[in-house]
Amino acid sequence: MAQFTSLLDSADAAFAAGAAAFLLPLAVYILLSGLDDLILDALWVRRLLKGSWKPAFSTPVVDQEKRLAVWLPLWQEAEVIGPMLEHNLAAVAYGNWEVFIGCYPNDDATMSAARLLEARFPQIHIVMVPWPGPTSKADNLNCIHAGMAEWEAEHGVTFDGIIVHDAEDLIHPLSLSAVSAMLPDCDMIQVPVLPLRTPWWELTHGVYCDDFAESQGKDLESRVLAGAFLPGCGVGTAFSRAALDRLDGSGGLFRPGSLTEDYDAGLRLHRAGCRQAFVPLAFEWGAPMATREYFPRTVRQAVRQRSRWVTGNALQAWERYGWGRNPRDWWFLWRDRKGLWGNLVSLVCNLLLLYGLASWALSGATGSAWRLGELVRSSPVFEALLWANTALLAMRLLARAAASARVYGWVFAALSPLRMLWGNWINFQATMLALAAWLRSRLSNQPLAWVKTAHVYPHRSGLASHKRRLGEILVSNGYCSREDVEAAAETKGPSQLLGERLVELGAIDEPGLYEALSLQQDMPWIRIESESIPSRVARALPGELLDSCGVVPFRIEDGGLHLAGPWIVDAETQEKLQRYTRLELRFHLTPPSDYERLRRKALG
Secondary structure (H helix, E strand, C coil): CCHHHHHHHHHHHHHHHHHHHHHHHHHHHHHHHHHHHHHHHHHHHHHHCCCCCCCCCCCCHHHCCCCCEEEECCCCCCCCCCHHHHHHHHHCCCEEECECCCCCCCHHHHHHHHHHHHCCCCCEEEEEEECCCCHHHHHHHHHHHHHHHHHHHHHHCCCCCCCCCCCCCCCCCCHHHHHHHHHHEEEEEECCCCCCCCCCCCCCHHHHHHHHHHHHHHHHEEEEEEECCCCCCCCEEEEEEEHHHHHHCCCCCCCCCCCHHHHHHHHHHHCCCCCCCECHHHHHHHCCCEECCCCCCCCHHHHHHHHHHHHHHHHHHHHHHHHCHHHHHHHHHHHHHHHHHHHHHHHHHHHHHHHHHHHHHHHHHHHCCCHHHHHHHCHHHHHHHHHHHHHHHHHHHHHHHHHHHHHHHHHHCCCCHHHHHHHHHHHHHHHHHHHHHHHHHHHCCCCCCCCCCCCCCHHHHHHHHCCHHHHHHHHHCCCCCCHHHHHHHCCCCCCCCCCHHHHCCCCCCHHHHHHHHHHCCCEEEECCCHHCHHHHHHHHCCCHHHHHCCCEEEEEECCEEEECCCCCHHHHHHHHCCCCCCCEEEEEEECCHHHHHHHHHHHE
16 A cells, blocks of 8 residues: 555656646746636626616617518528528518528428428528539528529619528527618627527536627627627628628628638628627517527537637638737737637646646645645745636636626526536537648648538427517507507416406407417417317327317328317427327417317317
């Protein structure tokens, strides 16, 4: 045992000497990087104290809405594009907009889904990319631009601006109104982008939640107010018509070889003198006014996506644009690129921290000297730097947690320090992958490949908080007056739904209410006479199952079992129902009075 302890002591001495050699340069770099972060944190706190976080736009009246186009570049998105467009067309509180979706000729599944959507919704237009895919998102967007120009010429109209989105986006009901209100005073507008919340144990997705809560709630607005350029976020990024023309005349709208065309376009527009604006992160109806989506939830997917960001934002931008002459631009270019070396430094710091804790515990257990601590205390410079860096780290963790808590709450934000350590490991892998791909591309003289992220979309039952409010739909479509809605909201019981109270007050009848709910949920509603349903259809599923799930079968047609109920069926209930039939389940809304009659027939 004594021999083993002596061996550990010798190893500790060697490691301590090696670690001490790294500490001074590391401490100096961490101090500079920490002061860099502290400046942005201070600017954010100052804005919060002044109350400058309030929205910088007002919703335009209908006859003043700008004509907008939403661009959706697609590759292998057959599973998500249908739910995405169905939801957003129903949720967005805006009338004057069209959707252009770019499809590849060799992506049959996505093309089929897109054609069905184009047939259902007159404001959806398919643009075919002339060559097989995948090429790059930038190339797809350029093709959409050409297709939109043909559509404009054919219909004799001109769009005032465009907004780029992806196939997994939940577009906020007010985001198009925000863009419309800020055009044409701004040439490039970025709507905040935030991940949807996932359980706390999903650390990888939680890293995205913390990162974007900080960048969208703090950093991007600060850099624009400081006079630096606005990097696009890839989704929720709007361009005025003048900005499109400026980009198109300076080497092409989006550069096909760019892996982060949004960042590239933002830097080019800034250097061309165009006006850029970030919509301040505000909260409407208790939720952030932002584009929401799921980001990668596995380490492998996260590393792939972040390697593309490192390659495009750091390596490609450095190669194409250098550092520039504007000191403010230089500062933020440094922040965008310091991950190239900072991600490696962060991992080394984490390893040194673990070693320091292990050696301290070992010295306490064996009664031997803590050599790393002695080496640090032997140098006043070491000790002062480490105390300063510890204070900066504490402030950094607090600012990050506060930004995360503002969006996701303090319970979720409490784990942000743990997620920061996990994020350091993910970022290190992504940086190594990006550097390897970059070097391989240079040695082989081959272009960098587009690394596409796999997309998922929330289930319909999870979209309730992202829909237009029922009261707004009832008033805007003339079902009842604003006074009726306000009176119902004030007098309804704590657990009573607004629609139920409106029916009680006689402000709207049950069919009218369910017609409005159909518009809100983008789900067909139907009135059915129980006598018209064959008994074999009504009892196609077990009665107890139907009663617990709140639906009744009423038709079998084209390989589908149609079911009706008075509320939205969640994903778990759908899975339960699907176990009892091979038919495709198709759901409809029906008023409670009709449902009760159907239910009695189904249950015999």
